[in-house]
Amino acid sequence: MSRVLLRNARTLSGEQVDVRIIDGVIDEVAAAGSLSAQDAPESSGQTHDLSGFLVLPSLVEPHTHLDKTLTIDRAPNPAGDLDGAIEAWLRERALLTEEDVYRRAQTTLVRALGNGVTVLRTHVDTAADTDLAAVRALLQLRREYHGVMDVQVIAGHGLPASGPDALPHTKMLLDALELGVDGIGGAPSLDENPSAALDRLAAIASDARLPLDLHVDETTDPEVFVLPQLIDLADRFDHRVTVGHIVSLAAQREQVQRDVSRRLAAAGITVVTLPQSNLYLQGRPGAGAAARGAGAGPARGLTALDALAEAGVTVAAGADNIADPFNPMGRADPLETASLLVTAGHRPVESALGAVTDAARRAVDSPIVALAPGSDADLLAVRADDLTDLVGRAPQERIVYRRGRVVSRTQVSRWVTPNPGDAPTNAAPTSRTLSTIGNER
Numbered sequence: 001m002s003r004v005l006l007r008n009a010r011t012l013s014g015e016q017v018d019v020r021i022i023d024g025v026i027d028e029v030a031a032a033g034s035l036s037a038q039d040a041p042e043s044s045g046q047t048h049d050l051s052g053f054l055v056l057p058s059l060v061e062p063h064t065h066l067d068k069t070l071t072i073d074r075a076p077n078p079a080g081d082l083d084g085a086i087e088a089w090l091r092e093r094a095l096l097t098e099e100d101v102y103r104r105a106q107t108t109l110v111r112a113l114g115n116g117v118t119v120l121r122t123h124v125d126t127a128a129d130t131d132l133a134a135v136r137a138l139l140q141l142r143r144e145y146h147g148v149m150d151v152q153v154i155a156g157h158g159l160p161a162s163g164p165d166a167l168p169h170t171k172m173l174l175d176a177l178e179l180g181v182d183g184i185g186g187a188p189s190l191d192e193n194p195s196a197a198l199d200r201l202a203a204i205a206s207d208a209r210l211p212l213d214l215h216v217d218e219t220t221d222p223e224v225f226v227l228p229q230l231i232d233l234a235d236r237f238d239h240r241v242t243v244g245h246i247v248s249l250a251a252q253r254e255q256v257q258r259d260v261s262r263r264l265a266a267a268g269i270t271v272v273t274l275p276q277s278n279l280y281l282q283g284r285p286g287a288g289a290a291a292r293g294a295g296a297g298p299a300r301g302l303t304a305l306d307a308l309a310e311a312g313v314t315v316a317a318g319a320d321n322i323a324d325p326f327n328p329m330g331r332a333d334p335l336e337t338a339s340l341l342v343t344a345g346h347r348p349v350e351s352a353l354g355a356v357t358d359a360a361r362r363a364v365d366s367p368i369v370a371l372a373p374g375s376d377a378d379l380l381a382v383r384a385d386d387l388t389d390l391v392g393r394a395p396q397e398r399i400v401y402r403r404g405r406v407v408s409r410t411q412v413s414r415w416v417t418p419n420p421g422d423a424p425t426n427a428a429p430t431s432r433t434l435s436t437i438g439n440e441r
Ligand SMILES: [Zn+2]
Pocket: 063, 064, 065, 123, 215, 244, 320, 321
């Protein structure tokens, strides 16, 4: 039996607590100092002093693209919009090798792990012009990191996904299913015939008994609005339906936003908003002109977050692209995503953090983690004062626990003086990142 005692940790509600973990599961949470050292038996127990740290459930990345990550240097997108990104990516995609995808994806995965992510869902392209090298690379990472992170791989259908031209793409997607992916993706709103594409994707997912996770309405143009058709289809579909982006919902009239949000809630569809890529790609001069006439607000590249929240829809938030033609920025840190939901999405801080913890777990069908007895001890400790400090400053000093075991620890040392002449020679500011897993650089 393995026992771990976390002492003097602060919770998000401000209490100081001790947390006892037995065999990877939280056994007891009690006022700091009330669980004595004897509660962690000398033989197999460990005690971690978390004074100065906030402790919370580990973070979740519900939507990213590890096959594309870290390609911005070789696949620039001068136009900066979605069409430019797709064009740059299709040229790059033809050149991918399994080793290259593995190396880039591992770098971003390890960064995410160090930031506190223990559940990560990545999309991956499958299309007639791919040889599934990226799928194999991501499945290898899923296997290798199984003990520290739940990686889910969603295979996206190539375009088009309707009509006879879809068949070679469908064949490649079916080959990816044979390799053991976790769900079916695609972008039906970019299809010539979105409803036929939706039907095909749902039929494939239904046959495979896998969830659907689709990119939908990634535009500020209100004329592109496939979401209502997806809701109709979800009523006939037995598995989880998750929908990413739905940017054009925010360009509809407020009454439409409310009605569609209520239908989403009733259908149990989970939404993932992707603030960073969409704020980058959407609402550029010219591109948002159509949205300005009909929309309830300015074209911002974010979905109708208030209407969705009011209707009780589960809204998660993801990084989407990290340093690729779709978004040159990104730290693989869900706290960055949460911060954007506050500054750009005007959501309360608590709800923004929920979008990368509880709501994100629901979006990817992962068990909820709580700081309470019976929960898996997948925890994140951050040297922060409180909720606002946590999301606003996103301190780097973090300890990541997976089933009660430390799987990553980042330590930062900073030295500051108002009198440069006084600096001792050995006090040059240093910043060290120690990662116990992988090859973080
Ligand atoms: Zn995406």
